[in-house]
Amino acid sequence: MRIIVLTIIVGLLVSTACLEPDRAPYDPNNPNKPSLYGYTYHYDGSPLPGATIKLRQFGEVKYSTVSNTEAWFEFVDIDPGVYELYGEAEYYDTQIETTYLCAGCRDTIDIYFQELYFHFDNEALGTQEPFGFNQLYGTWEVQEDLGEPDDHSTPNVYNALHDGTGPPFALSVFRDTLEDFWIGVNIKVRSLSVSWHAGLMLRYQNESNYYLVRFMPDTISLMKMRNGNLIELESDTYNFAPDTWYRVSAYLHDDYIKIYVDYEEVFERGDYSSPLSWGSAGLWLYTSEPTGSATANFDDVHIRP
The missing domain is CATH 2.60.120.560 (Exo-inulinase; domain 1)
Known part of the structure; x- marks a missing residue:
């Protein structure tokens, strides 16, 4: 288990299970692709639909998605690697944190936006x-x-x-x-x-x-x-x-x-x-x-x- 703390995140529960540890876990060419899932929340804990979540590397947006009407977001079968996780929502400050997505990982991240x-x-x-x-x-x-x-x-x-x-x-x-x-x-x-x-x-x-x-x-x-x-x-x-x-x-x-x-x-x-x-x-x-x-x-x- 690992915990990532963002300025906009009160708590972050991450469950990680890496497959095939003998291979390079963060090699983007590793065929065992990770996925990332989670919900986005207002500061008061109510669901926040329409938040934009981005995964960036070297200043470039590699993946982007928007939380749906139930505030759920997901990235499925993406390249393993070390990413900057961006959380963006209207009327909230944008913050950045490094996240590690190893080959075969299935990670769950719930984002609580805190600073209006x-x-x-x-x-x-x-x-x-x-x-x-x-x-x-x-x-x-x-x-x-x-x-x-x-x-x-x-x-x-x-x-x-x-x-x-x-x-x-x-x-x-x-x-x-x-x-x-x-x-x-x-x-x-x-x-x-x-x-x-x-x-x-x-x-x-x-x-x-x-x-x-x-x-x-x-x-x-x-x-x-x-x-x-x-x-x-x-x-x-x-x-x-x-x-x-x-x-x-x-x-x-x-x-x-x-x-x-x-x-x-x-x-x-x-x-x-x-x-x-x-x-x-x-x-x-x-x-x-x-x-x-x-x-x-x-x-x-x-x-x-």
Whole structure:
């Protein structure tokens, strides 16, 4: 038995029985051909049909298949060899792992895709609720942003607009309720924004209960709203320039929270006083100017439940 672990795979049970061990087991000309079978799953364990599975060698796709309506895939009687196994599914990050298919092997691999990825590039311009997101407050729509292609995926972004005369803030949340998770987002506040605040809502339950990663032009804070009372857990100076992309990430496990900006840790905090244990992850924007407005672009949202 051998176990292969992919970033997108929670567990992988491989049963291998190689035939004729006296022959070269990975010689592609070996007449005893291996086969590979398995199922593909969403991060929550439900079947994921339509995933593409590829076997590559030296940068070339040798075999490719798509999981069927029952999420089953198979490669039958392929050449023995060492392959790079690619798992690809819409709205998931693609990962690669080496797999060994010896002559005569009958291997079973179940793939659990774990890291969700939303880049909005396949969404129609003007879409208010792209796949995976629910717009709760403010004005949200998919827009084009071709600038800084090295800092975010082009061409599309998810744009937020908050008007001080409107709802309390702009908020669009991931559709599923989460407990422990990691989220990373590219954020760019537009220069025309007035008195802006932007960031992430974490374990959002309602307007009165959530965590908030909030950054302003010169400050970043970790806040908690509990039963309508806003509490500052951590705060520090940090210079955020408009029209500049930043990578903001959060990791939550039990009562433990880590916050990162551009992949560097800025806060590490345990919340042991009435912590929030579940809720949605959301994109957030706010202007404190009663007659002003703020706008920001969000892109490349990664979520690992």
